[in-house]
Amino acid sequence: MKKNLSAFLGTLLALAVAGAAHAAGGDVGEAAKQATNWTAIVMFGIFVCGTLYITKWAAAKTKSAADFYTGGGGITGFQNGLAIAGDYMSAASFLGISAAVMANGYDGLIYSIGFLVGWPVITFLMAERLRNLGKFTFADVAGYRFKQTPIRAFAASGTLVVVAFYLIAQMVGAGQLIKLLFGLEYWMAVVIVGALMMIYVLFGGMTATTWVQIIKAVLLLSGVTFMAIMVMAQYGFSPEALFAKGVEVKTAIAANAGKTPEEAAAAGLSIMGPGGFIKDPISAISFGMALMFGTAGLPHILMRFFTVPDAKEARKSVFWATTWIGYFYVLIFIIGFGAITLVLTNPEMADVAKGIILGGAGTANMAAVLVAKTVGGNVFYGFISAVAFATILAVVAGLTLSGASAVSHDLYATVFKKGKADSASELKVSRITTLALGVLAVTLGIAFEKQNIAFMVSLAFAIAASANFPVLFMSVLWKDCTTKGAVIGGFLGLISSVALTVVSPSVWEATLGNPKGSAWFPYSSPALFSMTIGFVGIWLFSILDRSQDAANERAAYAVQKVRSETGLGASGASGH
Template sequence: MSRIVSRILTTAAVAGLALAPTLALAAPDLGPAERQATNWTAIIMFGVFVVGTLYITKWAAGRTKSASDFYTAGGGITGFQNGLAIAGDYMSAASFLGISAAVMISGYDGLIYSIGFLVGWPIITFLMAERLRNLGKFTFADVAAFRFAQTPVRIFAASGTLVVVAFYLIAQMVGAGQLIKLLFGLDYWIAVVIVGALMMVYVLFGGMTATTWVQIIKACLLLGGASFMALSVLWHYGFSPERLFAAAVQIKTDIAAQGGASPEAARASGLSIMAPGTFIADPISAISFGMALMFGTAGLPHILMRFFTVPSAKEARKSVMWATGWIGYFYLLTFIIGFGAITFVLTNPSFLEPGGGLIGGNNMAAVHLAQAVGGNIFLGFISAVAFATILAVVAGLTLSGASAVSHDIYSTVIKGGKADSASELKVSRITTLTLGVLAVLLGIVFEKQNIAFMVSLAFAVAASANFPVLFLSILWKGTTTLGAVVGGFLGLISSVLLTVLSPAVWEATLGNPTGSAPFPYSSPALFSMTIGFVGIWLVSILDRSRRAQIDRDGFLPQQVRSETGIGASQASSH
């Protein structure tokens, strides 16, 4: 991606916009936020949310007796509930703050992210959801290792999971610290410690049940708040999007004219927000960027883990249907919020610094809009929701990392599948504690760093390592243990290496001269994902070992199980 894109993304000041969804799931890189006056309304509303969710955790702790309860809420979450929880996991602070900021800056170009995030869900719907539920038990490694040798595949799966979780976790912690320092007036390290402590409480005591309900509550609050903001903006323009867009074009034109542009150039600048621009500089970047967003979603371990919390494949499909609906609706709202920020925020001097920029940076566009349409009370609500958003995503990530260590490494590899539920649960809680402390420490250490590349790396790894192994292990008979492990690690290593060699890290983070990056594109997905798929295919067809024949013979039983669900209920019950 060109340096123009890097500058735009830096201006948006959101790490998740570098390549994340998710999203989902990603945290904002808020930059060097200045400490602001304490927002007591936000703190009170945040306190209400924390007290409510801690009560839920206490309730969930009484229901968390086994490893199945801890990892998957005992498989007792309905499709509707799980759909809301997935949406809560996916609609991250980066989505809320970042996409609206991108739309405010570049207009329709900001929808690139919304579309990229959303189109990953049909892949999950038609290729993954039902098969995951029928084949898996606790983690996506259960699916990948269904017919393969357990130890090597689970070591790879745990490695991929922990790399994704680690970079996401650091991004979330840094984003949380900067956001709360800006909104609540707390010191950065205090904000990071608060997030880490609350996250550990949710996961340690409540497991997946508490995490699920925290995500559901957060999704409802975020959808409600975003709906109010969008409807308030539309109400001001008589519910006419055309009038809203015309006003935004005029404001952008006026801003360009005030900056010294000629009348023709100013008008062109205003109209540019209604047409494709320069977000994606060339076809290679566009394809690589799109592949990372689409296929990365289908390889995120903390999203895939949610499909094991429902009782049947039917409920898994229903989960995706509901999640896609809520997420799609939310991204439409961010589009209106972004244009609303142009008309309400950019024209209000109280939100602007003397130099003309937004107070707190462009990423605060949605927060300032909340104050513009709802006053201080609604600002406090949105501030608390943004913080709750980060908390919910951090809890899901931690649970995913804990399950990779306790279930995939300890229970299956070290104990050979013979670990009892109590000891597995103990290891999982120790891992949660370790991940929490590590996340807090790394969050403090990386306070001044640009963390965009961490989120980029997380999606690149998910698309290049986890997704190819999952996809081919389920759908191609010829896949072997050796092929899956070698190809998976090739995708994992190449995605990390190419990201480090890209301009986003080599130049922007490591400080090397502009134009010196050995790899010219910010997103490695097109290349590293190809390496992963080709590696799995090539090694598998060349594999003539006895184990390879066992792997191929195991495809038919796996196919029957994945398509029909026969045997799935017995395997997942405890």
């Protein structure tokens, strides 16, 4: 094991250094890449060495399927809370929200609030019940009293679709980030992320993934704290002074673009109020629902509740996760305004800011990293660059693990082997799936290089809110829910959310290149409609199901409720 990891690390760093050297000697006029950031590469190397050592340590502890999926259920609530925060604070949060605030001001907060408000839903409705009913995946909970084959087939489908879209977005984000910061070729960056992710998951399973996420969360929280303090220090720690400067800068930009004084003043003030980003109330509600309820349906987040020993630690996990994530989003808002006031007004960054911040989908999310360069110089810039890459790495590892568990635990062990698979063969299938997912993620990441990735992240949340969340919610909290209702309703939510997104302006026009105004579905997020379809489908087909199986499933609710509320019958991580 040690030799394998050492050889892999040597090859990886050689590839990174060779690519960087090649880039440094390449065409300096190429707009797509900046000068090679050796500080970032060294810090990234240190992070990789440290996490690979943890993977080696975790590999020695990963002996069974329970160890692989849940770290043996021995992770504390505080550790799990940090790991959940590390899993949740993805590149979309760190780079995307700060860029959205820089571009739209107040409106960028809809991401922060939407992402954060999902956590009380998980705290009060899900966390304890999940831990008491589940074993390895959310399908264990959703299918507690249902027929295993259909519910597992649905759960695996929902999980794999969400994971696929999320993975593509993270891989494209990683490729663009490293292309810009490290001077590597795009495909090299994608291959490095894919290879590292496969190593973490293949050898270390949930234990290694958890510690990678904890380390990344600590580094990211430390970095954004320093950035926010340095931004606020420029304005005497007065939020009012920061916002006033932001309005002044946006007004000046609008005036330079040829706007009349009245129009420029209105453009400047617009960053302090809603309306520029979300165009109408239905879009705002639908988008907010996707972010809020999607959180409670993301398989890689739900999976983390099975890594703790009991329901009390599961509640503690959510408390700590909510604390760190809430703190993080407050700071991201400050950093977004810092990008307006410090980066856009810095003469040394005029060309960089113009090329990167205004440079389109692939390069628009660099606002936070440029703030780091402004307030902390090249060393801190290198640190934040490496942390941003570590952020993507940690999220990709968690996603891959949830995808692998859906195939090996839900499909192979439960559907194909009818619950008779032994731990060793399940573990083998999981590792084969990890390799397949890694290759798929790298391939799709390279194929989607030129695509706008924002819709993929929102689609992942919309699918999770429309398919996974309604099935989980109704199966746990509604006694009349049946297998037929859950499966048909879940698939209706899944199919409608994907279909409506494809025919929305963000995909039909922006991505597929159809004429403006030709989109069949006028709103950017389908959640309000597809989530309603999912819930109504579950209710309708459950009510119409008068079979004996349905009667037995309704009768079994009483036992499920006692187990979910009290934990009686749940024995640590061993499941039911």
